[in-house]
Amino acid sequence: MVGAVAARTGDEMSGPALLVTGLAVTGSPVTASWLLAGLTVSAAVGGPLLGVLLDRVRRPGRALAWCLAGYAGGLLLVVHALGRVPAGAVIAVAVATGLLGPALTGGWTAQLPLAAGGPERLARANALDSMSYNVAGLAGPAVVGVVAAMSGGMTATLVCVALLTAALPIAWTLPAHERPERGTPRLGASVLDSGGRGTSIRGELAEGFGAIVRNRALRRATAGSMVSCCGLAMLVVSAPVLAAELTGEAGHGALLLAVTAACGLAANALMARRDRPWDVVLGWATAVLGVGMALAALAGSFWIAVVAAAVAGAGEGPQLTALFAVRHREAPARLRSQVFTTGASLKITSFALGSAVSGPLAAYSAGWALLAGAALQAAALAVLAPWRR
Known part of the structure; x- marks a missing residue:
């Protein structure tokens, strides 16, 4: 959990740090938002491929460690190039870096059953894992705000890289899959599935997407979370x-x-006490998130905006816990990493699309952008209903 918190805090810092740095260097909210969008949009490609890799290798933690190193190196290259080369080239580097983004989110969570020590401990471990996202979400923006105010956005990015690097040795020692060592497969290679048949990477990608599409609960939770994340x-x-x-x-x-x-x-700390009807929680948490965003759009003072942010958090935290619980419950064991990294990549890509649209909207009016986000939460709620399996 310590490694997950360090990696996810670095991940949570990376977006705000790029926003602050891009805004400081270019003076344009649009360019800054496109940097964030570039860092996240390529996750749709990277997530499924990372999932296949993590499901195939015997030591998935070592693959995660290499992904952390690549992500940290990409961030360093982005901040070094910003202001020195055309913005389009810097955004392209951010896009390439973002291919590894799902490893920092779904890639860690998919290893939870191996690290939890048994199915009876998985529910609590899942809630604690979701809390690590909240800890990262709390620490990441706060650290960026403090460091950027003192030393600038580039220094905040360096702190982010340091946290990612600190998680490397922990990722390297994560538990191994209980199957014979096969080695890291080449792209296009095939392995034997449980029935003794050869399965190509293309076939496994199709299986991973099929596991989400064919399962009603996974399909609904994935689609709803994508719409909500865009908002x-x-x-x-x-x-x-x-x-x-x-x-x-x-x-x-x-x-x-x-x-x-x-x-x-705080909301996830309450959720960790016992198992719950997670499909229902996913629905009402999305509704609370939408209410918080609508309140922020109408805020006439900063303190009302703080209250609105608190309401949004009371929904966003349990929403993530419920989403992970549904995935752990429904995902086939041999495709678990694919389900988590594919789901993470789809959410990250939705976040990128929302970032790209919200930049021009926020430049015109933050209230209009927040109202659009609240409307997307309402759309996500419609996708999630009915909330029962």
């Missing part, structure tokens, strides 16, 4: 703009995101 991006991008409109200081937007994460952490 959540509008909260993230709009937070510094809203703070600037209300207080004159864009840095206070990091405080709003930290409040959201803190309330999500």
